[in-house]
Amino acid sequence: MEINRRQFFKITGTMAAASLLAEKNPVQAARPQSLWTDTYGCLVDTTLCIGCRLCEQxxxxxxxxxxxxxxxEELAVLERMRRMDETSYTVINRYGRKETGPPDLKNPPTFVKFQCMHCQDPACVSACIVGALTKHPSGPVTYDVKKCIGCRYCMIACPFQVPAYxxxxxxxxxxxxxxxxFHDIQEGKLPACVQFCPREVITFGKRSELLHLANWKIRTHPGRYQKRIYGEKEVGGTSWLYLSSGPFESIGLPSLGTEAPPRLTEAIQHGLFQYFATPLILFAALGGVRGLTGYLNKRKEKSKTKSPEKGARP
Ligand code: SF4
Ligand code: SF4
Ligand code: SF4
Known part of the structure; x- marks a missing residue:
């Protein structure tokens, strides 16, 4: 991450003021988890996606x-892995199976749509000391530019590395x-990407009903899906959920464990603000949490190899 001297002093100055206000920040104080048990969500069935990019458009x-x-219309972009950026809130990437090599006719590719996962207990919301990010009881995590001071802690904290700047x-x-x-679903409309997908890859609905639907698909199509729903438990649960025929880790969905990162980031932030720590220390600490999450997951993965996931297709 590049940051020049002027920007640094601007940020540190603003941060010093912000840290005085941090104690009063209601975002971390009020976390009505019970309201979020039945948020809206989306179920992405990656076995149906044809990579047409109409959702991106x-x-x-x-x-x-x-x-x-x-x-x-340019499908050559699928030749390389892409990430969301300030011009793309969502991207489609194409994957072959790690076990069987690059995609071809005999080894059809899997197309995967990525966007913010709208975590149930979002690390970005927790990391933002001025409350510029909000998790709504209906599910979406939204951003308020009027409150943002440009510290970019949300970018460091997000376990999926979603926010762009x-x-x-x-x-x-x-x-x-x-x-x-957010505004469309508040008015009872569908998200644009859901509306325009010609293959009905993305199902919008209450998260609890999407989990039922996903489990029904897994039960009624034995062998087609992994017997697991990505996002059901990852990082404390996400509003966007995924089904896949191959291992999720082979289609760009990281192995992150079930603990919600905010539990860790909040403890670090509160400790640091108490001692008026500088933003650079906080950057390092939040980066450390992400590193620690990765480390713990690698350890989990190792132990998993002793009991491979049932139903995994080769
Ligand atoms: S932590 Fe990342 S994936 Fe989760 S809601 Fe925030 S930006 Fe989205
Ligand atoms: S939910 Fe809306 S903002 Fe998010 S990827 Fe779909 S169309 Fe874009
Ligand atoms: S519009 Fe649907 S089928 Fe096309 S790339 Fe997006 S999710 Fe896949």
């Missing part, structure tokens, strides 16, 4: 994002990420 147009360099805009840079089409 729908999202880009709905949110009036800048046009990407390559047009949405408008580095190219020196005057009014914003953190950008999928909004879960």
């Amino acid at each position: 729908a999202c880009n147009e709905r949110h009036q994002l800048s046009k990407p360099r390559e047009s949405f 408008e580095y190219h805009d020196p005057l009014t840079p914003e953190v950008r990420k999928c909004t879960f089409c």
